[in-house]
Amino acid sequence: MASKRTYTWGILLGLAALPGLAFANQEVIKLTQDSKNWAMQAGNMQNQRYSALKQINKENVKNLRVAWTFSTGVLRGHEGGPLVIGDMLYIHSPFPNKVFAISLADQQIKWKYEPRQDPTVIPVMCCDTVNRGLAYADGKIFLQQADTNLVALDAKTGKEMWKVKNGDPKKGETNTNAPHVFKDKVITGISGGEFGVRGFVAAYDIKSGRQVWKAYSTGPDAEMLMDPDKTMTWTDGKMAPVGRDSSLKSWQGDQWKIGGGTTWGWYSYDPKLNLMYYGSGNPSTWNPVQRPGDNKWSMTIWARDVDTGQAKWVYQMTPHDEWDFDGVNEMILADGVNVKGKPRNVLVHFDRNGFGYTLDRVTGQLLVAEKYDPKVNWATHVDMKTGRPQVVAKYSTQAQGADVNTKQICPAALGTKDQQPAAYNPANKMFYVPTNHVCMDYEPFKVEYTAGQPYVGATLSMFPAPGSHGGMGNFIMWDAGTGKIVKSKAEKFSVWSGALVTAGGIACYGTLEGYVKCVDASNISKELYKFKTPSGIIGNLNTWQYKGKQYIGVLSGIGGWAGIGLAAGLEKDTDGLGAVGGYKELKNYTELGGVLTVFVLP
Amino acid sequence: MSSTRRVALSLALAMAPGAAWAQGAGATGYPTVDRVEFVLECMQKNGGKQEFLYKCACLVDEIARAYTYDDFVEASTAARYQSLAGERGGVFRDPPQVRETAKRYLQTQGDAMKHCGVPR
Numbered sequence: 211m212a213s214k215r216t217y218t219w220g221i222l223l224g225l226a227a228l229p230g231l232a233f234a235n236q237e238v239i240k241l242t243q244d245s246k247n248w249a250m251q252a253g254n255m256q257n258q259r260y261s262a263l264k265q266i267n268k269e270n271v272k273n274l275r276v277a278w279t280f281s282t283g284v285l286r287g288h289e290g291g292p293l294v295i296g297d298m299l300y301i302h303s304p305f306p307n308k309v310f311a312i313s314l315a316d317q318q319i320k321w322k323y324e325p326r327q328d329p330t331v332i333p334v335m336c337c338d339t340v341n342r343g344l345a346y347a348d349g350k351i352f353l354q355q356a357d358t359n360l361v362a363l364d365a366k367t368g369k370e371m372w373k374v375k376n377g378d379p380k381k382g383e384t385n386t387n388a389p390h391v392f393k394d395k396v397i398t399g400i401s402g403g404e405f406g407v408r409g410f411v412a413a414y415d416i417k418s419g420r421q422v423w424k425a426y427s428t429g430p431d432a433e434m435l436m437d438p439d440k441t442m443t444w445t446d447g448k449m450a451p452v453g454r455d456s457s458l459k460s461w462q463g464d465q466w467k468i469g470g471g472t473t474w475g476w477y478s479y480d481p482k483l484n485l486m487y488y489g490s491g492n493p494s495t496w497n498p499v500q501r502p503g504d505n506k507w508s509m510t511i512w513a514r515d516v517d518t519g520q521a522k523w524v525y526q527m528t529p530h531d532e533w534d535f536d537g538v539n540e541m542i543l544a545d546g547v548n549v550k551g552k553p554r555n556v557l558v559h560f561d562r563n564g565f566g567y568t569l570d571r572v573t574g575q576l577l578v579a580e581k582y583d584p585k586v587n588w589a590t591h592v593d594m595k596t597g598r599p600q601v602v603a604k605y606s607t608q609a610q611g612a613d614v615n616t617k618q619i620c621p622a623a624l625g626t627k628d629q630q631p632a633a634y635n636p637a638n639k640m641f642y643v644p645t646n647h648v649c650m651d652y653e654p655f656k657v658e659y660t661a662g663q664p665y666v667g668a669t670l671s672m673f674p675a676p677g678s679h680g681g682m683g684n685f686i687m688w689d690a691g692t693g694k695i696v697k698s699k700a701e702k703f704s705v706w707s708g709a710l711v712t713a714g715g716i717a718c719y720g721t722l723e724g725y726v727k728c729v730d731a732s733n734i735s736k737e738l739y740k741f742k743t744p745s746g747i748i749g750n751l752n753t754w755q756y757k758g759k760q761y762i763g764v765l766s767g768i769g770g771w772a773g774i775g776l777a778a779g780l781e782k783d784t785d786g787l788g789a790v791g792g793y794k795e796l797k798n799y800t801e802l803g804g805v806l807t808v809f810v811l812p
Numbered sequence: 813m814s815s816t817r818r819v820a821l822s823l824a825l826a827m828a829p830g831a832a833w834a835q836g837a838g839a840t841g842y843p844t845v846d847r848v849e850f851v852l853e854c855m856q857k858n859g860g861k862q863e864f865l866y867k868c869a870c871l872v873d874e875i876a877r878a879y880t881y882d883d884f885v886e887a888s889t890a891a892r893y894q895s896l897a898g899e900r901g902g903v904f905r906d907p908p909q910v911r912e913t914a915k916r917y918l919q920t921q922g923d924a925m926k927h928c929g930v931p932r
Contacts, residue, residue, distance in 0.1 A: 338900075624900055648903055673907040682903055702886055704903055723889045742885070744849065746893065769896050 234347040234416050235393040239481065241295060241346075246755040248294045251343045251388045252631060253752070256543035257478035259633035260711050261753045265760035267714030270811055271728045271739045277761060277810035278317050281803045284308065287748055288765040288804035289629070290343025290388055291708070293351075294754035298365070300346070301765070301806055305332060305339035305356045311368060314756045321368030327357045331379045334405060334662060338769055340386050340748075342476075342629070347391040348416050354389045354398050360414060362396075372419035376400065382407050382662050385474070392479040392486050392516045395422055399473025399488070403536065406468035406494045406665040409508070411477075413519060423519035427471030427490040427507050428457050434507065435519040442523040444576045444597040452524065460504040460529075468659050469501075470494035471508035475538030476631050478557075483572060485513045485522055487543070487557055491536035496623075497654035497667035498608040504529035509537040511559060511567070513574060523574030528563050529598060532607040533588060533652060534623040534668070535563035540631040547639055548691045549577045558690040560632055560643055562625025563599065565592060568690045580693030582686060583626045583645060585675040588619055607652050607668070615653040622650035622672045624704070631750060632688075633709040633717065635731055640696065641688040642717045642734070644705035647675045648682050685709075685719055685727075687734050697734050707764070708750025720747025720764055726809070743807045759810055767804030841881040847872050854930065867930045874924035879917075887917035 241249035245262040252259050266274065282288065284303040293300045298320065299312045309323040332339055335356060345352040350362045350371055358377035363370060376398055377383030382405025389398045395413040403409065409427035414420065425435040431454065438454040457466060471490040479486045490512065493505035509528040514521050528535050539560055546553040549568060557571035564586030568578035579592035588606075589599035603609045610616040624646050632643040650672045657667040674682045683701035688694070707720030711731055716738065718728040724743045730736040749765030847869075854868035855861070879887060891914040893904040904910055925932060 338896075622903075624903065628900070646903070670902070671906045672902045674909075682907070703889065706900070722893065723885050742843070742846065746889065768893065 234391065235481065238347050238391055246294075247296070248292065248752045248754045249346055250391075251290060251293070251345070251750070252476060252478070252540070255392065255479040255481065256634075257476055257540050257631065258542060258544070258636070259631055259709060259750070260635060262713045263753055263755055263760045264712060264714035265755070266712070266716065266753075266762065266811060268716050268730050268738055271714070271716050273811055274728075274739055274741065274762070274809045275812055276741075277808045279808065280310070280312065280317065280806040282308065282310070282765075282767075282806070283803045285767070285769065285803060287338040287340045287769045288767040289340040289386075289748050289750070291750040291752040291765060292763050292806060293344055293346055294752070294756075295346055295365070297756065299763075300344050300351055300365075302341050302344050302353065303804060304341050305335075307341050307353060307355045309344065309351065309353055309363065309368070311351070311365070323353070323363055323368045323370075325353070325355050325359070325361065327355055327359075328379070331357045331384055334379055334382050334402070335384050335386070342386060342388040345389045345391045345396060347396070350416065352389040352391065352396050352416075354385045354387060356384055356386070358383055358385050358400070360389060360396065360398055360419070362416070362419060374414055374419040374421070376412060377402075377407075380662050381405070382665075387474040388476070390477045390479070390486075391416060392477075393484075395516060397477060397486065397516075399475075401472050401474040403470040403472040403491045403494055404496075404664055404666050405662065406470070406659050407472055408467055408469060409471035409473050409490050411473050411488060411512075411514070411519075413516070425514065425519045425521070427473065427510070428461070428466040428469040428505075430458060431455065434521065435514070436521045436524075441521045442574055444525055444574065447595045449523065449573055449575060457506045460506040462502050465501050468494055468665070469505060469508060471510070472536075473538060475629055476540035478541045478543050479516065480543055480571060484516055485571070486516050487511065487513050487541035487571065489537040489539060489541065489559065489561075491538045492531050492534045495657050495659075495665050495667035496534050497612060497656060498530060498532040499612045499654060500656060500667065502530075505531065509535065511537065511541065511557070511569065513571065525567075525569060525574055525576060525597065527561050527565070527567065527599070530608070532601075533563070533619060535561065535625055537561055537563075539625075539627060539629060542632065542634050542641070543571060544634050544636070544639065544690065550691075556690065558634070558641060560627045560641075560645075560688075562621070562623075562628065563588070564621045564626040565589075565599070566641075566643075566688055566690065566693060568693065578690065578693040582643060582688055582695060583621065583647060583675070583684065584695070585620045585647065585649065585678060586626060588621075607654050612654050612656055615651050617651045618649055618676065619652055620649040620675055621646060622648040623652070623670055624648060624672070628706065630706050630748065631708040633711040635711040635717070637713065638732065639689075639691070640731075641690055642709045642711050642719075642731070643686045643688050644707060644709050644719050645684045645686055646682065646704040647678060647684050647701075648672050648704060649675050683721075685729070685734060699729065699734050706748040706768070710751035710753060710762070712753060718751045718762065720749065720751065720766065722746040722748075722768065724766055726751070726762075726764055726807070741809070744805050761808050761810050763806055763808040765804055765806050842872075842876050842884070843881070846881075847876075850875075858930065864930070867928050870928035871921075871924050871930050874927060875921065878920045878924070887913050890914040891917045891921075
């Protein structure tokens with residue numbers, strides 16, 4: 211016993227002594243490599259949402275049945291999914307951000323954590339009080355609360371180990387993103403683009419909670435951790451330094467201080483390059499006429515050194531946004547993708563703006579930028595030399611101007627895809643993407659900035675993509691090497707659930723009707739299994755193995771309430787952003803809490 | 813008149829190969845799970861009283877007469893999420909056809925509630 215412990219310590223010391231190899235990261239990487247676990251929100255550091263498990267496969271998936279369910283007891287939208295490490299499952303809830311540790315042996319709650327948060331944070335959350343889940347490392351569970359507190363809990367007991375404030379809700383800063391552990395740091399971002407927040411990412415030491423670095427999306431080079439000579443970007447068909455004051459020059463006056471570029475998406479990490487990747491969101495306000503310039507570096511893909519936070523390269527997808535096409539969606543890392551006959555190690559990103567991007571993730575070179583919904587019309591294409599989208603004047607809310615209703619823009623502000631993460635199958639190198647098939651009319655108007663107040667400046671109205679199948683969603687299979695849709699499966703409603711793909715040859719996703727659907731990963735039109743959970747699904751499907759059996763789990767619950775007795779109230783509550791008040795009459799209705807449904811083969 | 817046609821239609825659907833999913837479809841294409849869930853929810857809303865077992869069962873039967881199962885799923889989804897908060901609620905509130913679907917469903921449900929003695 212004693213000798214075994216000494217031996218273990220020997221390994222630990224050895225690892226700690228290796229330059230650049232932090233122990234926590236090795237631990238998490240090791241956990242993710244054992245597909246019995248689901249140790250990160252996306253399954254691995256590369257954000258792939260892929261599992262090597264194959265007990266559930268395309269022949270037997272039709273036999274799936276419910277193994278057990280767990281109710282969070284919380285209403286509102288349930289995003290993210292469960293983490294599974296060994297014999298424990300960790301699940302979170304939307305505001306008030308409860309955390310449950312559940313023993314897989316008997317589904318008993320081992321511990322529960324419920325933070326006390328000021329409910330005044332609710333009205334400053336633009337898009338429902340969602341939370342995208344937990345992170346694990348070093349014996350700790352990390353929770354990023356809505357009120358911006360980042361908390362480390364003892365994974366065994368739920369005891370608070372440390373807590374740090376990441377932002378200020380009084381200024382409109384809140385959090386919805388999952389924290390991400392890369393190496394010995396837990397990295398988090400900020401929400402509040404609709405409140406004139408200045409976006410940033412921050413890295414905290416997993417042991418102490420001490421802030422190691424913080425990097426803004428806009429402003430002076432030093433505050434963005436950008437080196438004018440060394441940080442590169444795609445310029446005239448090649449990579450070139452961004453130059454001095456690249457952000458400051460792209461804003462009028464000091465608008466960058468309330469310029470948005472928030473960071474609430476899914477980050478990824480390449481351990482070999484020691485680079486993390488994430489996207490920044492829309493510039494504030496939504497009224498483009500009010501903020502001339504390219505508004506850098508909103509709407510940007512970032513590659514940063516995890517130790518120092520220094521930006522290695524950037525690529526702005528939508529300069530001077532006119533449609534609220536946040537650039538925060540997940541960054542998926544894939545190796546050996548064939549681009550024009552050459553295998554490349556790439557970053558793939560499905561942006562809200564409707565373009566699927568493939569970049570060389572080492573250099574930041576732009577390789578592919580193509581529409582992943584043929585109805586996208588705001589730009590004809592991305593000019594591969596400049597990297598800029600070629601905007602169509604008819605759909606430019608800037609060209610049409612304030613107080614003009616620009617019609618039939620595709621996609622709508624929610625994007626061809628929002629945060630719901632896609633999955634990548636290394637076996638066939640294909641991407642499985644849940645999408646919106648929705649267009650909009652958009653009318654910007656002038657707004658004044660007041661700290662902590664909505665700073666939106668546009669009204670919009672959405673509808674299913676005209677001249678198509680009439681539905682509002684698609685589940686697509688995408689080739690990132692060529693930038694082509696391989697297959698598209700129509701859905702009545704938008705697909706807002708994260709996808710899963712497995713070595714069993716199945717791809718699964720959830721729908722707003724509440725269905726869990728599994729399709730053949732080689733032919734997604736072939737629906738193999740469908741099950742209706744109690745409520746619409748905006749959570750992500752995760753899979754794990756316990757005691758020799760493979761399980762698939764997903765959260766359902768999107769907010770809204772049951773149809774029974776709903777006759778009153780239909781015409782009300784049409785407020786747009788900040789409309790969490792849509793729930794104000796909830797107590798009068800049957801409460802349907804979020805439910806984790808876990809599936810297994812008989 | 814039209815409700816008879818609807819029943820015939822849902823029967824046809826239930827018998828069509830591939831229409832019965834793993835959850836199992838009942839006589840009118842409505843899976844047992846959905847009927848039970850509907851009745852339980854409705855009973856709960858009415859204080860769980862035994863009389864509502866009958867009234868709520870009547871209600872789900874009425875709805876099953878008016879809608880095929882797939883149409884019921886679509887329409888009840890549209891109705892439920894009219895109240896969805898925030899920007900994304902717009903995909904349910906904005907499109908006229910979704911709003912119309914929701915409205916028609918609530919109308920049907922309202923009529924059925926009256927018929928079955930379920931208070932609004």
